[in-house]
Amino acid sequence: MIDRLPGEASQPLARAAIYACLVGTAMYFLAPLLVMALTSVKSMDEIRDGNLLSLPLEPTLAAWAKAWAKMRGFFWNSLLLVVPAVAISTAIGSFNGYVLTKWRFRGSETLFGMLLVGCFIPFQAILLPMARALGQFGLAGTTAGLVAVHVIYGLAFTTLFFRNFYMGLPDELIKAARIDGAGFFTIFWRIVLPLSPPIVVVCVIWQFTQIWNDFLFGVAYSSGESQPITVALNNLVNTSTGVKEYNVDMAAALLAALPTLIVYVLAGKYFVKGLTAGAVKG
Template identity: 55%
Template sequence: MADLSLARVADPEAAAAGRRFLAGRIAIYGILGVFALIYLAPLVVVVLNSFREQPEIARNGLINLPRSFTLEAWSSAWGSYCIGGTCEGMKRNFLNSLAMTIPATIISTLLGALNGYVLSKWRFRGSEALFTLMLLGVFMPGQIALMPWAFVLGKLGLTNSTYGLVLVHVIQGISFTTLFCRNYYVSIPDDLIKAARIDGAGFWRIFRKIVLPLSPPILIVTVIWQFTGIWNEYLFGVVFTSGREQPITAALVALTAGGTTARTYDVMSAAVLIGALPPLLVYFFGGKYFVRGLTQGAIK
């Protein structure tokens, strides 16, 4: 916007404009820099502390340059730190979270793609109303569903189990994935589908040959959204599972809440990073596509 840099001609007006431009640039980078510092500081603090020795943290303070280096905290947080009586670290909870997140993400994404396909390209009388009903699931606060879920999971024998959480997350996630995919598929020209139908292609063939090949952008968004959302979820995890069956978010709270003893920032930092790493990795590799796809699909 501001860079109408016509400062090639050496007249005073242009020189003034050039100075204004430079001042503007400095302000822009200055403000961005300050915000970047605020955004990065917590991450830097945690990463540094996860490699420091606890006595050194206690001596020099949590926010300080490291003067020691050890991998002790990581191995302790991963495999041997005591959370509420059991001394197995976060490993088990980490694997629980993986076992919960991966299937729930895949299933809900597949269902969302199919639902979105139907609701955009095979509309029938009343399908819009049904879509609105599914959309409401996006807004449902988890608290409303807690007691019914507890009952249903109990009846199915899925209390305190990762499978139970998979079920909960799939059903909760369908509304999001359907919304994303439906809004994206709407932009596929109907003529394309019509032509395929005239050529004799049916429901599944059109999905496989036309819709699916056009889907990667929205599927990436949906997978990232679901993966990070389910991995990071806490309420259902803490309510429906306990102890060794808990996902990592619940275990993290149990670990950092660990009451009266002096805070072991080294181990807690490593544990926090273990809990944050998978969604961060997903985001770093897919973030670019996420933003691009989100604006094509989710925001309509």
């Protein structure tokens, strides 16, 4: 019989302890989500008489239907906001990263440093200047104005991500394309962009999450029917008129969180691959 090496006997116990810790942590963070899901399919009478973790006796989707009826317009507002904002900021960020790494010019490092400062400016610091600028351009209280705000604020992050990713691309690839007669835009469209899907996914997930979940810019720069879903959810939950409908509030909160959850489920593994491929290098 072969004797076990020192410490080998303790490996299964250590692995079991790690799994137990991970399962316990997951349950801790998933408990609020479970409470929200259970509450959203209960009637108000059952919510008053039961407890938070009790299973619904008569599950119903009435609260979901009511929540969707109240939040539908604001849901589409957020969608109309997040799609162009993410697309524009990602496109400009990729172009900036390409120029700042493969076509450097005098002052490029200074320009990048100025862009990088944008990553550290608090949202609250630009509320008044941005509101004044939107008013001067006639974009105050509009979805287009909110798109412009998120594009401007997101450029610092997308430029940083793409620049660090493109730092890992060999310069010889660009030089060879130049020798073959490829120009500035041809190299970008035919060579650099086809190599960029990992970092594009990183930027899309990052920007989508930030913009969809944003409340401060939404409440400051939108009004009335143009408000995003986060502002509408806050107004619904904090209303002081009528009976407090907890099931409707929970259903509305889940509706607001569903798009970001879907994005992470579908593209989460590509997000990790993009980060390890160079999004935080350089």
